[in-house]
Every structure is written in structure tokens, then in C-alpha cells.
Amino acid sequence: MTDALDPALETQLNATEETRHASLLEFLRIPSISALSEHAGDIRRAADWIAEELARIGFEHVEVSSTPGHPIVYADWLNADGAPTVIVYCHYDVQPVDPIDLWETAPFDPFIRDGRIVGRGSADDKGQLHMHLRAAEALFVVRGALPVNLRIVFEGEEETTSASLPGWLEANRGRLGADAVVISDTGFFEGNIPALTETLRGMLYTQIDVTGTPTDLHSGSFGGAVENPANALARIIAALKDRDGRVQVPGFYDDVDTLDDAAKARLAALPFDPEAYRAQTGSGPLQGEVGYSILERKWTRPTLDVNGIWGGFQGEGSKTIIPAHAHAKVSMRLVSDQDPDVLFPKFVAFVEAMCPPGVRVSVQFLGGGKPVRTPIDHPVAQAAARALEATFGRAPVFIGAGGSIPVAEMFEHQLGLPVILMGFSNPDDHAHAPNESMVLANYETGIRTICVLWDSLGSANRG
Amino acid sequence: MTDALDPALETQLNATEETRHASLLEFLRIPSISALSEHAGDIRRAADWIAEELARIGFEHVEVSSTPGHPIVYADWLNADGAPTVIVYCHYDVQPVDPIDLWETAPFDPFIRDGRIVGRGSADDKGQLHMHLRAAEALFVVRGALPVNLRIVFEGEEETTSASLPGWLEANRGRLGADAVVISDTGFFEGNIPALTETLRGMLYTQIDVTGTPTDLHSGSFGGAVENPANALARIIAALKDRDGRVQVPGFYDDVDTLDDAAKARLAALPFDPEAYRAQTGSGPLQGEVGYSILERKWTRPTLDVNGIWGGFQGEGSKTIIPAHAHAKVSMRLVSDQDPDVLFPKFVAFVEAMCPPGVRVSVQFLGGGKPVRTPIDHPVAQAAARALEATFGRAPVFIGAGGSIPVAEMFEHQLGLPVILMGFSNPDDHAHAPNESMVLANYETGIRTICVLWDSLGSANRG
Numbered sequence: 001m002t003d004a005l006d007p008a009l010e011t012q013l014n015a016t017e018e019t020r021h022a023s024l025l026e027f028l029r030i031p032s033i034s035a036l037s038e039h040a041g042d043i044r045r046a047a048d049w050i051a052e053e054l055a056r057i058g059f060e061h062v063e064v065s066s067t068p069g070h071p072i073v074y075a076d077w078l079n080a081d082g083a084p085t086v087i088v089y090c091h092y093d094v095q096p097v098d099p100i101d102l103w104e105t106a107p108f109d110p111f112i113r114d115g116r117i118v119g120r121g122s123a124d125d126k127g128q129l130h131m132h133l134r135a136a137e138a139l140f141v142v143r144g145a146l147p148v149n150l151r152i153v154f155e156g157e158e159e160t161t162s163a164s165l166p167g168w169l170e171a172n173r174g175r176l177g178a179d180a181v182v183i184s185d186t187g188f189f190e191g192n193i194p195a196l197t198e199t200l201r202g203m204l205y206t207q208i209d210v211t212g213t214p215t216d217l218h219s220g221s222f223g224g225a226v227e228n229p230a231n232a233l234a235r236i237i238a239a240l241k242d243r244d245g246r247v248q249v250p251g252f253y254d255d256v257d258t259l260d261d262a263a264k265a266r267l268a269a270l271p272f273d274p275e276a277y278r279a280q281t282g283s284g285p286l287q288g289e290v291g292y293s294i295l296e297r298k299w300t301r302p303t304l305d306v307n308g309i310w311g312g313f314q315g316e317g318s319k320t321i322i323p324a325h326a327h328a329k330v331s332m333r334l335v336s337d338q339d340p341d342v343l344f345p346k347f348v349a350f351v352e353a354m355c356p357p358g359v360r361v362s363v364q365f366l367g368g369g370k371p372v373r374t375p376i377d378h379p380v381a382q383a384a385a386r387a388l389e390a391t392f393g394r395a396p397v398f399i400g401a402g403g404s405i406p407v408a409e410m411f412e413h414q415l416g417l418p419v420i421l422m423g424f425s426n427p428d429d430h431a432h433a434p435n436e437s438m439v440l441a442n443y444e445t446g447i448r449t450i451c452v453l454w455d456s457l458g459s460a461n462r463g
Numbered sequence: 464m465t466d467a468l469d470p471a472l473e474t475q476l477n478a479t480e481e482t483r484h485a486s487l488l489e490f491l492r493i494p495s496i497s498a499l500s501e502h503a504g505d506i507r508r509a510a511d512w513i514a515e516e517l518a519r520i521g522f523e524h525v526e527v528s529s530t531p532g533h534p535i536v537y538a539d540w541l542n543a544d545g546a547p548t549v550i551v552y553c554h555y556d557v558q559p560v561d562p563i564d565l566w567e568t569a570p571f572d573p574f575i576r577d578g579r580i581v582g583r584g585s586a587d588d589k590g591q592l593h594m595h596l597r598a599a600e601a602l603f604v605v606r607g608a609l610p611v612n613l614r615i616v617f618e619g620e621e622e623t624t625s626a627s628l629p630g631w632l633e634a635n636r637g638r639l640g641a642d643a644v645v646i647s648d649t650g651f652f653e654g655n656i657p658a659l660t661e662t663l664r665g666m667l668y669t670q671i672d673v674t675g676t677p678t679d680l681h682s683g684s685f686g687g688a689v690e691n692p693a694n695a696l697a698r699i700i701a702a703l704k705d706r707d708g709r710v711q712v713p714g715f716y717d718d719v720d721t722l723d724d725a726a727k728a729r730l731a732a733l734p735f736d737p738e739a740y741r742a743q744t745g746s747g748p749l750q751g752e753v754g755y756s757i758l759e760r761k762w763t764r765p766t767l768d769v770n771g772i773w774g775g776f777q778g779e780g781s782k783t784i785i786p787a788h789a790h791a792k793v794s795m796r797l798v799s800d801q802d803p804d805v806l807f808p809k810f811v812a813f814v815e816a817m818c819p820p821g822v823r824v825s826v827q828f829l830g831g832g833k834p835v836r837t838p839i840d841h842p843v844a845q846a847a848a849r850a851l852e853a854t855f856g857r858a859p860v861f862i863g864a865g866g867s868i869p870v871a872e873m874f875e876h877q878l879g880l881p882v883i884l885m886g887f888s889n890p891d892d893h894a895h896a897p898n899e900s901m902v903l904a905n906y907e908t909g910i911r912t913i914c915v916l917w918d919s920l921g922s923a924n925r926g
Contacts, residue, residue: 035780096782102678160780201683205781214745215565216896220664220866223796224708224766225740225757227750230791231700231769238701241694243819245687277688282677287690287821294688303687306694307784308775313792317498317623318668318829319559320794320866321770321895328693329776331783333686356706358750366781403683403783432681432784 003386005448008142024130028110028119034093034160043156046092047071058140067164070156078149083458084179085149090129091158094121095432102434116437123429123438128184135450147458161367162406169414180380181411186423194388194396197421202334202371203404207364216321227358230311230326239354245289247304249350255337267295299400304332340368369406375418384422387453391445466849468911471605487593491573491582497556497623506619509555510534521603530627533619541612546921547642548612553592554621557584558895565897579900586892586901591647598913610921624830625869632877643843644874649886657851657859660884665797665834666867670827679784690821693774693789702817708752710767712813718800730758762863767795803831832869838881847885850916
């Protein structure tokens, strides 16, 4: 086999386009939102749906594996004697849909139109999971076998920081022997240029809760004499970053690598257009940490964002109260050797120090993951690069990702396996936002990329 | 007549206690929330309920008078020849009930227990409105007439800054001739000591809206490069006050009187216990503008509070977004000659100056009212003081109020009438908050105070 798509697979994929798309839309219609407990049944339904597909396609040992949270779907096919074994990871849970009023169509009524698959999960990550199902199906149908050994690990808690996965990996260590892990939960570079992701930022996700009084107070009777939790929360948040975009938590930058000139040059050489990136968001002028380019800010510098804030009266009109309490979700993206477990107590101490007297503050740890650097010279990474070039017609660029995939760090650190981040979403996918979509060509060509990669790994090994 | 309750009125009130209480609870059960448009029908129902009562009791020219907003209930009885004419103002609208989870009982399922009337509106202001109905009813039943001429003006938009009242006063100027206005929408002093309110703070109520992008963004892909509207909002709010509690808007204090030593001494002489005041709220240590006592802060100094704040993800768990927009309701309490119309543009300019680049900010004017100083040496004010002493057994103290009653300023400035603020709620009434209540003894004795006041005014005039 060479690094080109087997024509028999191309014929099979072309012949099944309609049923493949119907299956994708059926999968996307399941509102598998992991963050909201009322969707636990939908999560379970999505897991069962995948398990049925895996069994039907030809995988063995299919299992909807219980965890303290949402289930992990496991399956394997280990009959490619002499070929390498690869763990394939995707996730079937999706982000919540709010603000629902900004969706142009119903998030769980997906459709394919004008070259796009539109709907929650189309890009992140159910669409990519579905590509792996269809690539394996094509191989099973055409050959009755896979060219490599695969272990499927499809998770349902990625959007809530994969809380159950470490325990599951530990408990299942015995059946997770492999040569590498391929994770498809990343995307292409700006301009929809094929890419392999070399670095991922880590994550520290917190909730700050400021409490004043047991009940709301009349702002006339008590305003000016009792501290206001919402004003206090604003003061705390404002103190977290200075006007140059530097996080003010002492020790925050201790484990952040300084970029050398060569690294800066490599980033500067990428075909990145800050104006196109800005225009894609509809944002005003780009901002961020002073002294760094946009790509440096995204991939090599940590940052801090309020993901949500609330307290007091949010209705129509006016209500003259001092809110009893106020809250914010605050998350940090981490780089280099920053460790969420090391940073959390520093963050808590700083928040407590910034809290004005008269109110109380507490900080919850909602999740975390270390930054990841993948081995881009590993044979599987190199094979993936060749497969992308063979199918998309241009060599991939090696990029960083601003986002976090805690599971990458878990596979790397817990199982000691090389992790390859081969993802297919387009940069304007609106992941985590209203009107999420995936470019249909990325989905279709990506299925072929996966087939080429498995063939390449199987053939290389056999020789 | 003297400044003592006519025994026939006492007998009548004692005989009707049960029906009066049933009527009060019936009135409180109507969820007349003016801020929420879905309650417009309830507001109308409350107005109709009052109109029927007024007509039944014996008032004339009863009218549910339409406005661009909620109706004003007007009635009069002008047959006390030679006696003065008093406008009685109360409001029948109430605050929203959120946070509903902090109510120990249903806000619109009121009850009387352990010496308290409990439910939304019991103190602010439907309970006090009901006292005026019952005082007049007792006089009509016992005497077939009132000792004074009364014009009833009961409003339904007080909790949303009385937007329609100025136009209505202007349009009805012809039938609003009077010697004074008695407003019952204030309360007693700490320790539940009878009080007449001499000063009211004014109000400037705004909403700050910060907009970043048309949709939420993935905080991994864009965090650190795109300004975050929630972080920006926190920065704006934090800039509004310094750590000494001083509002930072340039010119904010231009029209604030400096307290002289005599005024400070008068305030210091009041039987005020800061610790009891603090304990009543469940707050931590009291805070506020450095250099002023608690009563000075409440009554003689302006302040600024966030009444509500919201943006981004507020659900369970974590969602890694940069919110598309973030919002806050911010109100200021005004004193002395501060004018909301003068301050609003200064506030807007400051907010705009504090907004970081990369996001847009706009400010809405949601309402305002000037501060008020009442003529405490006016004969009606002095008669009110005597009536309170005669019924409650101790002379009232003259106090300020931290709250705002824009309508007091409207009567004073539009109609040129002296305004007397005689209110009966208890300081721990939880107005605008969960578990609102009124002390039953204030309600019962206050009905008698009103009877004594009308008798006193009628008798004084007739000599």
C-alpha cells in the first residue's frame, strides 16, 4: 500500500454518501449535553447509539462502560497480526446551547446545506467521531478487516473536563496496550489549511462565589453602608489582569517558557492573517498581552477569561437591591509546564486578598488539565501528515491550539503513550457557540484521510 | 376633637379586625409586579380591586385612570366644608420576587402569624395603602363622613420609577388642588421607633451593556486575543468607586451639601445602633464612604450599587466561552441638589472612558428622581407628629431615608405642594427582598394614627 486512497474504498464511500449523511444527522439530533444533568438520558442514548454502530460495523468487545459520570464507549478490533495498535479517541458529548436566541436554526435539528454540516456537535466532536465510524465501516465492508489494530475510546464528559476518564484509564490499563493514541478533536489552520496540532493549552476552570447577606437588601436602606457582592466581584475580576493583559496572580508565569527567536520565527512564518481571524469573530480590534503576536498569544501564552457572570436582578426594568450574592466562572488557559493543581491555591489566595471587607468569597475548582506537547516526529504523526497531504493535496502545517483537551494529557501521562492530534474541523466552526458547523469537504475528505492513515500504518509495519 | 383616637373608631376597628385582615390578605394575593410585563393583567386587577373598595367605602369620583403604563386609581371625598384638603398617595405595585428560592413561603400566599403580616407588598406598599382604606372606612361607618377632604392617588408604577405619573399629574392638575400631600411609603426608625421622614435620596438608574462579538467565542481559540465583554464590564464597574467608597465619576459630588457640625450632631443624637443595623442584614462588617458615620452614609451621602449583573454561561458545570455580551444594572442614590438628568451624561462619559478597546459599551437610562427635603414645620407635618405620639405612645423622630420616592419630588415640584412622608413599615421589613413582612402592630396602630390625623386636621381648621 502507498499513501494514497485505495480506489475500492473511494468507490464504497461514494456509494454510501446518502446513508452516511443520514446517519450523521441522526447522531447529531441527540442532545448529548454533558454539563446539564437533565440531559443525562440523552448522553446515555448517544452512547448506546455509538455502541450499536460499532457492533454493526464489525468491532468486537463493544461496551458502554459505566463511570461515576457519563459512560465511555469502548470497542476494539485486534486481528491485524503484526500491525500496530492505535487507540482512537473522540467525544460524543457537546456544549450547552445557550445563548439559544443567537442560533439561526435549532441546534439539535441539524442539516447539510451549502457545503456545511450545521448543528451542535457537528465539528466538536460528534462529526469527527462519526468520520472514524465511517472510515472503519468502509474498510470492513471492502476488506472484511482493518489494516491496523484499533481500540476505540469514545468519551461523554470532554466538555466538562473529563472528570471520570483518569479513573477509567487506570481501571482499564490492562486492555489499553497500544503504540499510539490518535485524537480527532482539533482543527485545521486559518484558511482551512490541513494541520496537525503540536501543542495544546492546559486549563484551570474555577467558580468565584461572593456572598454578602442571607437575602437581597433594599439598596436605598442599605446602599453605601453594606458592601455589595456584585461590586466586590467586579473588583476581584478587574484585579485579575492588568491593562496590558498580564495575569496578576503571583507566581502565575513561573512555569511559562520564554519563546526563543527561532520559535517566534516559526510562528511568524505561518500564513496567518490577523485581520481575517478578527473578522471571523466580528470582534473589534484584537487585544491581549502586550509584546506578543496573535499566534504567540493563542498558542504560547496563558490567559484568563470570565466565561460567565451573574448576580442580582437580571429582568426587564429596574429593581433596587443589593444582591445577596454574585458569581463568576473564571477559567485560565495554561502553557508550557503550568500545572492547574499548583496554580489553583495561588489563584484562591489572590482572589481572597482582592476581596473587599464586608463580604465573603470562596472559589470552587471545576476542572483542570495540564498543557500538552505532542511528538511530531513519531512515525504515526509522520504517517498522519502524509495521509493529510495525500487526501487534501497539501502538506499539513504544525500548529498549536488555544484550546485544551485534558484527555490528551491523561493519555500521555497516565498510559505513557505518544498522542497524535489529527483533527478535521474548520477554523470558523463556531465550536462552543451558536451556529456550530463543519465544512462538508473536511468531513468527506477526512474520512478518506483516516483510511489512508490506517492503511499506511498497516503496510509500513508489514513491510 | 383632640389628638386622641375617638373611642367610637376604636370600637369599630376592634369589631372589624377579622374582615379587615381577610381583605388585606386578599389584596396581597394579587401579584401586582410592575416591572414584568407578564403581570400587566395582575396590576390591572389590583387597580380594579382598589377602585371597588373605594366606591364601597364611600369615596366619590372613583376612577381607574389609564396612563401609557399602569393605571392610577383616583377617588375623592370633598364634602368636609372648611376643612383642609389632603392628597393621599400610596402605590399598589410591588417588586419582583426573585430570588424566589430564598423565600421561606410563597410571596403571593400571604399570612398573618406571630405578629407579622408576611408576603410581597405587605410593607412596601400595599399594606400601607390598605391602612388608608380601612381608616377612611372606619370614619365613614362611624360618622357617615370624613373630617377632612381627601383626594386619593394610588399608583401602579412606583417600583419602576413612576414613569407615567408626571404626565398624569400634569393632565389632572385641575382636580388636584390640595393643602398638602401625605405619602405613606416610608417606615419607622431602627428599633421600630415612630418616625417622620424629612429627606429622601434621589435616584439615577442605568443599565450598562458591553458587546463584543455577534456570538459567544471558544475561549481556547480566542482567549487572550479577543477582549472579553465580561472582563471589560468588571473593569468598568470596579472603576466606578474607589476603595474608600467614593464614586469616581467626575463632577459627581458637585451638588452634594457638606454636612455642618450641627447636622452631624443631630444625626449622632439619634438612638441608632450600627451593630443592630448590621445584624439585621446578616452582613459582614459595615462598609462605605470613609469619613462618614453610618447614618450620614445612608441619608446624606450619595452612593452607587450594582443591582444586577449577567453575561455568558450561568449553568451548572463549566462552559469555555468568551461571552458575546455582558450587562449590569447600576443605580445611584442621590442627595442634596444632585440631579439625575445632569449626572446621567457625566456617568455615560465616564463609563465610555473606562471601557477597554476591543468591545463596545452603551448605557441606558432606566429612571431617575431628584432628592427630596420635606417641610417638617408645616401644620400637617406637625399634626402627623402629634397623631403618631398619641397612638404609638412616643414622639416620632425626624429621619432621613436612604431610599427614593420619585413621586415625592414630583408632587413637590410639579404641583408645588408640601409633602409629608408618614409611613408605618418596620425597619426589618425586607422590602424589595425575599420574606417581606410588616409588623401587625404597626398596621393596626397606624390605621388609628391616620384616623387621629384626619380628625386633628379637621378640628384644627374648624377651630
